[in-house]
Amino acid sequence: MSATVKTAGKSVRWVDDRLASSNFLKRSMGKVFPEHWSFMLGEIALYSFIVVLLSGVYLTLFFKPSMVEIVYNGSYVPLKGVEMSEAYASTLDISFDIRGGLLMRQVHHWGALFFIAAISVHLCRVFFTGAFRKPREMNWVIGVGLLTMALLAGFAGYSLPDDLLSGTGLRIAQGIMLSIPLVGTYLSFFVFGGEFPGTDFVSRLYAVHILLVPGLILALLTAHLIMVWYQKHTQFPGPGRTNENVVGYRLMPIYMAKAGGFFFVVFGVITLISGLVTINPIWLYGPYTPDQVTAGSQPDWYIGWLEGALRMMPNVEWVIFGYTISWNILVPAVIIPGIVFTLMGLYPWIEQWATGDKSEHHLLDRPRNAPVRTALGAMALSFYILLWIGGGNDLIASFFDLSINAITWFLRIAIFVVPPLVFIATKRICLGLQRRDRDKLLHGMETGNILRLPHGEFIEIHAPISDEEKAVLMSKPDRIPLPAPEEMDENGVRQPGARMHRLRAKLSNFYYADNIPLPTREELEAAEAHLRHEVEEAAPVMEEDRRLVPAHDGSVLHDPLNDDK
Amino acid sequence: MSTHDNLPATTATDEAAAIEAAAAALPAHKPRRTDVDPKAARRAERQVALMFLGSALMTVLFVVAFVAIPVEESVYIWGFGTVNASNIALGVTFGLAIFLIGAGAIHWSKKLMNEKEEIQLRHSLASTDEDREAAIEAFDDYSADSGFAQRPIIRRSLITAMALFPIPLIVMLRDLGPLPEEALRETLWKPGSRIITDPTGRPVRPSDLAMGGLISAMPADLPLVQEEEGNLNARAKAAIILVRMEPQEIVSQQGDNWDYGGILAFSKICTHVGCPIALYEQRTHHLLCPCHQSTFDLADSGNVVFGPAARRLPQLPITIDPEGFLVAKDGFAEPVGPSFWERGDA
Numbered sequence: 038m039s040a041t042v043k044t045a046g047k048s049v050r051w052v053d054d055r056l057a058s059s060n061f062l063k064r065s066m067g068k069v070f071p072e073h074w075s076f077m078l079g080e081i082a083l084y085s086f087i088v089v090l091l092s093g094v095y096l097t098l099f100f101k102p103s104m105v106e107i108v109y110n111g112s113y114v115p116l117k118g119v120e121m122s123e124a125y126a127s128t129l130d131i132s133f134d135i136r137g138g139l140l141m142r143q144v145h146h147w148g149a150l151f152f153i154a155a156i157s158v159h160l161c162r163v164f165f166t167g168a169f170r171k172p173r174e175m176n177w178v179i180g181v182g183l184l185t186m187a188l189l190a191g192f193a194g195y196s197l198p199d200d201l202l203s204g205t206g207l208r209i210a211q212g213i214m215l216s217i218p219l220v221g222t223y224l225s226f227f228v229f230g231g232e233f234p235g236t237d238f239v240s241r242l243y244a245v246h247i248l249l250v251p252g253l254i255l256a257l258l259t260a261h262l263i264m265v266w267y268q269k270h271t272q273f274p275g276p277g278r279t280n281e282n283v284v285g286y287r288l289m290p291i292y293m294a295k296a297g298g299f300f301f302v303v304f305g306v307i308t309l310i311s312g313l314v315t316i317n318p319i320w321l322y323g324p325y326t327p328d329q330v331t332a333g334s335q336p337d338w339y340i341g342w343l344e345g346a347l348r349m350m351p352n353v354e355w356v357i358f359g360y361t362i363s364w365n366i367l368v369p370a371v372i373i374p375g376i377v378f379t380l381m382g383l384y385p386w387i388e389q390w391a392t393g394d395k396s397e398h399h400l401l402d403r404p405r406n407a408p409v410r411t412a413l414g415a416m417a418l419s420f421y422i423l424l425w426i427g428g429g430n431d432l433i434a435s436f437f438d439l440s441i442n443a444i445t446w447f448l449r450i451a452i453f454v455v456p457p458l459v460f461i462a463t464k465r466i467c468l469g470l471q472r473r474d475r476d477k478l479l480h481g482m483e484t485g486n487i488l489r490l491p492h493g494e495f496i497e498i499h500a501p502i503s504d505e506e507k508a509v510l511m512s513k514p515d516r517i518p519l520p521a522p523e524e525m526d527e528n529g530v531r532q533p534g535a536r537m538h539r540l541r542a543k544l545s546n547f548y549y550a551d552n553i554p555l556p557t558r559e560e561l562e563a564a565e566a567h568l569r570h571e572v573e574e575a576a577p578v579m580e581e582d583r584r585l586v587p588a589h590d591g592s593v594l595h596d597p598l599n600d601d602k
Numbered sequence: 603m604s605t606h607d608n609l610p611a612t613t614a615t616d617e618a619a620a621i622e623a624a625a626a627a628l629p630a631h632k633p634r635r636t637d638v639d640p641k642a643a644r645r646a647e648r649q650v651a652l653m654f655l656g657s658a659l660m661t662v663l664f665v666v667a668f669v670a671i672p673v674e675e676s677v678y679i680w681g682f683g684t685v686n687a688s689n690i691a692l693g694v695t696f697g698l699a700i701f702l703i704g705a706g707a708i709h710w711s712k713k714l715m716n717e718k719e720e721i722q723l724r725h726s727l728a729s730t731d732e733d734r735e736a737a738i739e740a741f742d743d744y745s746a747d748s749g750f751a752q753r754p755i756i757r758r759s760l761i762t763a764m765a766l767f768p769i770p771l772i773v774m775l776r777d778l779g780p781l782p783e784e785a786l787r788e789t790l791w792k793p794g795s796r797i798i799t800d801p802t803g804r805p806v807r808p809s810d811l812a813m814g815g816l817i818s819a820m821p822a823d824l825p826l827v828q829e830e831e832g833n834l835n836a837r838a839k840a841a842i843i844l845v846r847m848e849p850q851e852i853v854s855q856q857g858d859n860w861d862y863g864g865i866l867a868f869s870k871i872c873t874h875v876g877c878p879i880a881l882y883e884q885r886t887h888h889l890l891c892p893c894h895q896s897t898f899d900l901a902d903s904g905n906v907v908f909g910p911a912a913r914r915l916p917q918l919p920i921t922i923d924p925e926g927f928l929v930a931k932d933g934f935a936e937p938v939g940p941s942f943w944e945r946g947d948a
Binding site for chain 1: 722785
């Protein structure tokens with residue numbers, strides 16, 4: 038026994054004496070996880086969060102969350118002698134006077150961008166593969182909570198340095214607060230300690246950014262991971278993979294090395310980018326003052342969709358009984374995000390209710406096999422992207438030399454027209470892919486080899502698909518819409534809740550009715566026989582073909598060497 | 603309906619059979635080169651070790667760079683331009699030191715660790731019906747023990763107390779800030795306030811403004827007030843812009859003769875969500891907010907011509923004082939900045 042193993046054995050015994058942990062340890066080390074590249078997206082989010090946490094702790098050692106005005110006297114020459122808040126001055130110090138400070142600031146910012154990007158793409162993966170279905174609905178909701186918290190943490194952190202750009206962001210946030218009916222003005226006065234900008238906000242936001250939100254993220258993250266562990270990871274269909282098993286590699290040693298190594302890869306890549314690419318050069322923006330702004334000011338990318346919504350909304354404002362309702366701000370900044378996050382959080386139950394599917398799902402859907410869900414997701418994405426484009430309408434206008442008003446009007450119309458079109462197109466593409474899958478099962482793969490039979494017929498040779506592919510294609514679940522309910526029961530009495538049942542039947546029809554059924558066993562057998570026949574028929578011709586030699590002019594010659602041996 | 607019929611109940615023999623069936627269906631395991639060729643395995647071993655050693659080297663270089671490169675040193679690198687030398691050296695060495703550990707570990711697992719796929723069974727996540735019944739029964743028993751259901755007076759008084767106890771937590775937030783009162787309707791501007799340029803702080807004569815020009819300005823007492831209050835609150839409301847156009851170009855104003863010889867003063871704070879506005883198109887007299895592109899026509903009472911802002915830019919009536927400097931004739935007639943609930947039609 039090597040020394041390492043002996044030491045390890047000793048510590049295992051020490052812990053086990055106190056916690057009876059051996060059984061758990063044995064099971065955990067041998068736990069099997071399925072493998073797929075898309076399962077790494079959540080990992081990236083987790084690891085970049087750890088990176089952000091570490092670099093954030095470092096930054097707190099130097100950052101001063103104070104809005105007290107001081108005169109800058111650090112080593113960044115262009116701002117020497119300028120009045121600014123301590124928050125901004127200490128951020129300049131981190132960037133210019135502390136060795137490694139700029140690197141850590143950039144690691145923190147890049148890491149945050151990675152974090153939110155990874156969460157967003159991970160969310161798309163989970164949605165489009167149906168991984169949110171029973172029994173994982175709770176984890177989906179936790180995930181939506183994590184996304185919300187991540188956006189909040191990002192915005193709060195972005196606002197702390199008190200530079201001109203972040204201050205403008207805060208001014209917009211305060212304008213949004215003011216628009217909230219009834220309580221908005223009070224909310225703004227309480228949050229900012231009086232009028233905007235006041236001197237309290239940075240220190241208050243600091244507590245939110247370094248304690249409250251990260252604490253919540255940490256708690257939600259822990260729950261998220263425990264649930265993934267306990268419920269076991271979903272897997273993609275394939276040979277041997279069923280709804281009742283998990284096929285993959287053991288945690289130890291494969292995932293210790295792969296996932297552990299991947300943490301270092303993510304950390305390393307973020308650090309390299311931070312060493313090479315400047316992000317948020319706050320020294321160029323100058324300190325915040327409420328009467329200055331730079332043209333082309335943009336928030337970080339993840340706020341872009343809200344910014345776009347604000348820009349696109351027409352200027353509707355009502356005054357009722359002497360009170361003002363600013364729909365132009367409420368709709369894009371409060372109502373739309375509220376609807377988006379509510380629908381997102383509730384989606385697992387919406388689909389469950391509409392389809393009546395209450396069974397456990399551990400095998401992932403291929404997006405094409407759930408055309409309506411996939412199309413709804415694509416529709417939501419197109420909505421998001423249009424808003425996002427709206428957030429950059431000024432940059433687009435100056436880059437492509439277009440009228441900003443024309444772009445805005447285009448987007449105002451497109452936001453209603455494009456998503457439904459995307460829905461229809463995506464659904465059709467999914468159904469088309471389903472048909473192709475069916476064709477592949479029935480006729481095999483097209484090889485591109487055209488053959489002329491002795492009696493003159495041209496046929497294309499089809500090759501049977503591999504067992505692996507067949508297993509994937511055959512994994513498609515058979516989904517049957519709910520039957521239309523009986524209006525009357527056997528005694529001719531109207532069924533209670535008949536209208537609700539009708540609605541559900543309609544919805545499940547909407548979800549499932551267009552699905553292309555898998556071939557039946559008979560069809561598959563017939564197809565296999567046909568394929569065999571085709572191969573048999575082609576064989577002698579192919580044999581003949583092998584003895585033909587193409588000539589330079591494209592015609593075919595007989596090869597004398599091979600002829601009539 | 604039993605809720606755990608989603609997954610079949612399994613016995614030990616069933617489980618073994620299920621695993622065997624799945625194992626039979628798995629595609630045959632193809633050995634890697636490192637599995638069959640000891641030379642390739644040794645090469646992979648060397649590669650992994652090299653990456654780990656490379657990481658160690660980078661860590662050493664990081665410390666060297668930290669000590670050796672002054673923090674203000676900059677360096678020109680092709681493709682990146684002039685960059686901070688310390689930042690790039692520290693980032694690259696530290697980044698590689700971390701990255702190589704990860705790359706080594708992954709390479710190790712991919713080339714040398716056993717990569718046979720294994721199969722484990724899932725078990726129903728729901729408990730058995732008996733366990734469930736037992737839990738519900740236990741809950742009923744225990745809660746009966748407490749008398750929660752049988753003693754309504756205790757139950758109701760407890761609920762009342764629980765509902766009320768968070769109130770202090772909310773009440774204590776009251777002192778986060780003062781009440782709004784009339785603060786959002788008031789600015790520093792009052793009759794006779796002299797207009798000075800921002801940021802240079804010089805008083806303005808009408809002749810200082812070029813035809814078609816725009817300058818940012820503030821009330822003369824703002825610097826002092828700002829000093830006294832120690833915040834930027836007054837500035838956030840009092841900032842204005844002055845523009846000059848031919849008097850006959852002015853289509854309308856918010857009040858009679860609020861201009862002075864074609865010089866108009868407007869609030870600089872957007873009525874949408876409060877960004878300062880300064881993108882001025884001389885020819886059309888349009889003022890564009892850089893944040894959300896609300897566009898105001900300064901020749902026509904500052905009315906909104908495009909974008910999400912719903913209200914016109916408030917105009918400040920101006921005139922000149924005996925010394926010939928521009929002053930406010932009066933304060934703003936309507937609140938500046940974003941709308942708010944209590945604003946009404948004021």
